[in-house]
Amino acid sequence: MKGAMGRLFERFGNEGTTREIDEELRFHLEQLTQAYLQQDMSLEEAKGAAVRRFGNVERIKGQCLAIGRRSRPFLVALKSFLIFMLLAGVVVRIRSTDLDIRHLGDLLIAVPILSRLFLYVRDLNPSTFLSKPETVSPLRLNEDVQPLFKAYDQGMLTPVERLISDK
Amino acid sequence: MANARTDLMQGTLELLILKTLSRDSMHGYGIAQQIHAAVDDLLKIEDGSLYPALYRMEERGWITSEWGVSENNRRAKFYKLTRAGRKQLEGERANWERVSQAITRILQTA
Numbered sequence: 001m002k003g004a005m006g007r008l009f010e011r012f013g014n015e016g017t018t019r020e021i022d023e024e025l026r027f028h029l030e031q032l033t034q035a036y037l038q039q040d041m042s043l044e045e046a047k048g049a050a051v052r053r054f055g056n057v058e059r060i061k062g063q064c065l066a067i068g069r070r071s072r073p074f075l076v077a078l079k080s081f082l083i084f085m086l087l088a089g090v091v092v093r094i095r096s097t098d099l100d101i102r103h104l105g106d107l108l109i110a111v112p113i114l115s116r117l118f119l120y121v122r123d124l125n126p127s128t129f130l131s132k133p134e135t136v137s138p139l140r141l142n143e144d145v146q147p148l149f150k151a152y153d154q155g156m157l158t159p160v161e162r163l164i165s166d167k
Numbered sequence: 168m169a170n171a172r173t174d175l176m177q178g179t180l181e182l183l184i185l186k187t188l189s190r191d192s193m194h195g196y197g198i199a200q201q202i203h204a205a206v207d208d209l210l211k212i213e214d215g216s217l218y219p220a221l222y223r224m225e226e227r228g229w230i231t232s233e234w235g236v237s238e239n240n241r242r243a244k245f246y247k248l249t250r251a252g253r254k255q256l257e258g259e260r261a262n263w264e265r266v267s268q269a270i271t272r273i274l275q276t277a
Contacts, residue, residue, distance in 0.1 A: 021218075024195060024244045027237070028214060031196040055213030067222040163205040164186045164260050 017068045021061055029054055079119070082112035180212070180220050181229075182263060185248065185256040188230060192247040194237060195221060221246060229255050 029050050036046035051057065089108025096102050187193065187201045198221075199214040224230045229252035237243040248256070 020244070023242065025215070025218065027194070027241060027243050028196045028199070030241075032214065053214055055215035057215065060215040060218055063219040064222050067219060067226055163183055163202070164263065 018061075018065060021064045021068060025054075025057060025061060025064075029057070079116070082115050086112040178259065179263075180216070181224060182256070182259045184217065184220060184224065185229065185252055185259065188246055188248045189253065189256055192245045194235075194243040194245050196243075198246070224252070227255075228252075 032050035032053055033043075033046045036049045037043065039046075041049060054060075085108055089105045089110075089112070092105030092108060093102055094105075096105060183202050183205075184198060187198050187205075193201070195217055196214075199212075199217055202210075202212065202217075221230065221232075225232055225246070228249060230246045231249055232244050232246050234242060235245045
């Protein structure tokens with residue numbers, strides 16, 4: 001029970017999402033570092049090369065966090081539940097004549113309003129704005145490679161076409 | 168500031184990811200390796216930029232993810248194409264081929 005409550009509160013906040021993103025990005029960086037170590041680089045060089053190839057870890061983490069937090073099905077369910085709770089509170093408040101039950105209605109109204117306010121304030125985090133789709137593709141042509149002889153293969157396919165082709 | 172000469176069409180990365188995942192479920196590192204290998208380093212991409220794209224694609228329902236164990240026994244998040252993702256891939260591929268054919272035709276005639 002305590003574990004379940006802990007998981008619930010963890011999901012309510014961002015800790016779960018942040019930890020998952022951290023673990024996923026760390027796995028990638030460690031795999032890259034291992035690959036560079038196998039190319040006879042020192043640990044320091046391998047770590048540096050891995051970070052260069054990976055890009056700005058904090059920026060990427062911020063973007064992932066903003067998207068991950070927004071898309072969690074749990075949040076959608078939670079917001080629906082809060083709306084239901086609010087409506088139930090209003091109905092209880094209107095229809096009940098018993099003072100104690102009306103207080104329960106007040107509680108049912110107050111909890112979802114405060115919870116929604118909390119979610120709103122949390123979403124004001126600046127990293128939310130980083131999650132907007134990129135206006136340009138993060139893919140670039142590699143200028144260090146001369147594409148004249150390699151841009152098209154024997155089947156006259158460009159690299160992108162070669163990858164998406166089933167041939 | 169993006170270099171106009173080296174920019175590629177927006178959505179190209181998503182297309183490459185969809186195609187890579189159409190063969191098998193993979194973790195982010197595996198996807199990056201596959202793409203690097205397939206394009207012979209002619210295209211430049213920071214590996215990390217795959218992740219916001221993956222998260223957006225998951226948000227749109229094109230892919231799903233689950234934690235599993237990697238080939239070297241590490242915990243890793245694996246991505247898998249959904250039915251909607253497969254449909255998206257077909258649409259994107261048809262679109263790419265149409266644009267590609269149109270540009271090739273113009274370049275040949277102009």
